Amino acid sequence: MPVSLYDTLTRSISEIRPEDGKTLGFYCCGPTVYGPSHIGNLRTFLLQDVFRRTVELSGLSVKHVRNLTDVDDKTIRESRAKSVPLKEFTRGWTERFHRDSAALNMLPPHFEPAATDHIKQQIELIRCLIDRGHAYASESGSVYFRVSSFGNYGKLSRLKEREITTDREGPAGGEPIDADEYERDSGADFALWKAHKEEDGDVCWESPWGPGRPGWHLECSAMSMAYLGQTFDLHGGGVDLVFPHHENEIAQSEACTCKPFARHWFHCAHLTVEGSKMSKSLGNLYTLDDIQARGHGPMAVRYVLISAHYRQQLNFTMDTLHAAESALKRLRAKADALMETAGIDRDAFYDAGTIMKHAGEDAGAFQPAWEQLTRDLNTPAALGEAFRALGDLAKNPGAPGVAGKQAWGFAKIVRALGLDLHRDREAARPEAPEEIRKLAEARWQAKRDKDFARADALRDQLKEAGWRILDRKDGYELEAL
Numbered sequence: 001m002p003v004s005l006y007d008t009l010t011r012s013i014s015e016i017r018p019e020d021g022k023t024l025g026f027y028c029c030g031p032t033v034y035g036p037s038h039i040g041n042l043r044t045f046l047l048q049d050v051f052r053r054t055v056e057l058s059g060l061s062v063k064h065v066r067n068l069t070d071v072d073d074k075t076i077r078e079s080r081a082k083s084v085p086l087k088e089f090t091r092g093w094t095e096r097f098h099r100d101s102a103a104l105n106m107l108p109p110h111f112e113p114a115a116t117d118h119i120k121q122q123i124e125l126i127r128c129l130i131d132r133g134h135a136y137a138s139e140s141g142s143v144y145f146r147v148s149s150f151g152n153y154g155k156l157s158r159l160k161e162r163e164i165t166t167d168r169e170g171p172a173g174g175e176p177i178d179a180d181e182y183e184r185d186s187g188a189d190f191a192l193w194k195a196h197k198e199e200d201g202d203v204c205w206e207s208p209w210g211p212g213r214p215g216w217h218l219e220c221s222a223m224s225m226a227y228l229g230q231t232f233d234l235h236g237g238g239v240d241l242v243f244p245h246h247e248n249e250i251a252q253s254e255a256c257t258c259k260p261f262a263r264h265w266f267h268c269a270h271l272t273v274e275g276s277k278m279s280k281s282l283g284n285l286y287t288l289d290d291i292q293a294r295g296h297g298p299m300a301v302r303y304v305l306i307s308a309h310y311r312q313q314l315n316f317t318m319d320t321l322h323a324a325e326s327a328l329k330r331l332r333a334k335a336d337a338l339m340e341t342a343g344i345d346r347d348a349f350y351d352a353g354t355i356m357k358h359a360g361e362d363a364g365a366f367q368p369a370w371e372q373l374t375r376d377l378n379t380p381a382a383l384g385e386a387f388r389a390l391g392d393l394a395k396n397p398g399a400p401g402v403a404g405k406q407a408w409g410f411a412k413i414v415r416a417l418g419l420d421l422h423r424d425r426e427a428a429r430p431e432a433p434e435e436i437r438k439l440a441e442a443r444w445q446a447k448r449d450k451d452f453a454r455a456d457a458l459r460d461q462l463k464e465a466g467w468r469i470l471d472r473k474d475g476y477e478l479e480a481l
């Protein structure tokens with residue numbers, strides 16, 4: 001069954017098939033390793049992971065490349081502020097990213113190139129752009145892309161439709177832009193190579209234009225083409241990358257190769273937390289660790305983050321985590337029941353190789369769920385269809401001979417969504433220290449004795465010590481703040 005996605009380039013749903021008929025070349029903009037990933041970044045990576053799994057289960061191979069941005073304005077600034085060499089600083093955050101990705105059951109990409117390991121390819125690309133008249137070196141030793149030289153600039157973000165025009169005679173929109181990230185819709189020339197500045201410290205490479213470092217946009221052009229060829233099938237990222245990052249990637253690549261860059265573009269929407277935009281000042285820039293410290297497992301986080309359609313903004317709340325936990329519990333119980341009826345053991349049910357052997361078969365009652373995944377990656381509808389099928393099967397299990405088909409159909413959906421239904425149950429919750437448990441016990445006793453003043457005082461004492469007490473019907477839970 002073909003798999004489709006909404007292609008940002010054409011603004012329409014397109015069938016995503018590999019040009020060579022076998023292996024889909026899939027490039028994703030990876031993390032900037034200067035701090036922990038927040039759940040907004042993680043959501044994009046998770047949806048890319050579900051997409052890759054879906055393509056693989058549809059019978060195709062995927063060559064998944066996701067880069068590491070280990071040199072840019074932010075990594076340099078933060079490593080210098082902590083007086084740690086850049087390489088050492090980014091290595092620590094890369095490890096943290098790998099740990100989070102594994103906890104969330106993401107398949108590792110086949111290639112994970114780091115920008116600092118591909119300086120040579122980036123310099124070559126700049127050289128090509130200068131030779132072709134698309135870039136120029138400034139007196140300071142920086143090199144800029146001449147936006148006015150590339151007639152298709154703006155085709156992805158529809159920059160021109162928004163009535164922002166480039167000045168055909170020279171750098172448009174005023175001065176060339178040095179910053180890696182800029183928000184306004186600017187037709188201004190952007191930096192490919194940044195001449196060394198004092199605030200860069202020892203972060204510096206030699207180049208034909210003098211010492212400096214590559215601009216952020218350049219690395220994705222250089223690395224995607226190095227691993228996937230000049231034209232490849234699919235490029236993904238968060239919607240915030242459409243402009244300028246992806247627009248600039250297209251310009252740099254196509255101006256040099258005169259060939260189409262990515263054939264399709266796949267963008268994931270933003271996320272809000274408790275109805276607000278995530279920001280440092282609001283204190284809602286949650287990481288996986290923050291959520292785990294509140295007692296929620298990584299699979300509940302995965303479930304929430306994939307439970308809205310990738311083109312829809314997701315509102316992340318603590319309530320959605322509670323709902324995800326009970327949904328996972330139900331799925332686990334249903335999976336166990338299906339396995340028992342079909343006589344399939346748990347290891348086989350979750351084994352990728354075994355599932356792949358059955359993946360080409362009709363998914364039985366789960367076929368509608370599968371179709372939702374293949375049709376523009378509709379994860380919420382797939383989950384809805386899976387629950388509907390489980391409900392139907394509970395009422396009417398059908399002939400004994402079809403139990404295996406139903407179980408493998410369900411295993412395929414669970415595999416595509418990347419849900420490890422046993423992980424959270426087995427993951428240890430943070431254990432409260434003994435004095436905290438004693439305080440909580442004393443508060444519970446005070447409540448039962450109807451000594452509410454004492455109960456409140458003990459609750460405040462717990463809060464001061466960094467623990468919240470949550471009353472349940474027949475007891476309480478402790479949650480780290």
Ligand SMILES: [Zn+2]
Binds near residue numbers: 028029220
């Ligand atoms: Zn990128």
